[in-house]
Amino acid sequence: MNKFDGVIFDMDGLLFDTEMIYYDSSQKVADEMGFPYTKELYLQFLGVSDEEVWENYHRIYQDFGRETVDEFIRRSYADTISMFESGQVQLKEGVFELLDFLEESNIPKLVASSNVRPAIELLLENAGIRDRFHRIVSAEDVSRAKPDPEIFQKAVSFLGTHPEKTLVLEDSSHGVNAAYAAGIPVIMIPDLLQPDEDLKGKTLQIFDSLLDVPNYLKNK
Structure with missing residues (x-):
């Protein structure tokens, strides 16, 4: 991979x-x-x-x-x-499996969210996965939120990678559009809303779950 x-x-x-x-x-x-x-x-x-x-x-x-x-x-x-x-927030299916795979492959990873840093830290800490991400990019770190590409441009600079050699994982149209505008390949795992044809054309793949991502990456 x-x-x-x-x-x-x-x-x-x-x-x-x-x-x-x-x-x-x-x-x-x-x-x-x-x-x-x-x-x-x-x-x-x-x-x-x-x-x-x-x-x-x-x-x-x-x-x-x-x-x-x-x-x-x-x-x-x-x-x-x-x-x-209160700990009532559930992790999505496949999170641990994907994190394990990326760590076994020595692929660095970070969180880039339009949420505020305290909420991000709280959720990651409660789930026991805060230390599995190299960095967090939050709403406080950018002047323009998704679908503006700024948050992903900043994330790439923190990773030290090239946009075309970086992968974004997103569930929303704003996130997919932000990644597309930044020139970063994106896989969408829809949550509450399914993508239309225009959005599908901006993604590498549409998957039902994060569980599908390791197998996809193994074949790249």
Whole structure:
């Protein structure tokens, strides 16, 4: 396996089954506060930074007033972190198998997530895999979130690899578009949303699970 010199992992929806936790927390608080929130609305913002999501909430719910929207955001986020801290977040299928394979192959790896660093550290530590990644690139490290390629460009610089010799693993359209814009090959493992034909054309492969990735890499 000589094709790739480094691997970049997204986190939410790729390493961890977090997307429904974010949604459930937001829906619960929205119901409590009388916000007309839906799963369809949540899915519009998969893979983008918290700041961009919150800006859109202020736009969508501007009639509720800024302070009320801020309270909705604060309470939703607090509920999510409480779920994280309680250890209720499950790793996605195939994480350990893929990490083992990459380590056996001496392939360095890092996490590049639009999430904030404290949340990333919390989830990785709780799952016992923090020390299995060489570095973390988070929302605090970039000025522009996915689908802008900045986060992956920075990740490649930290790995010390060439873009074409690096592999991105993503679950969302924003992540795939960011990798494509950065000129980095990307494999998509869809979580809540399936790719359309345009997105499929930007990927090396679409897999159902991370379990499929080692066999693919062995044949490269």
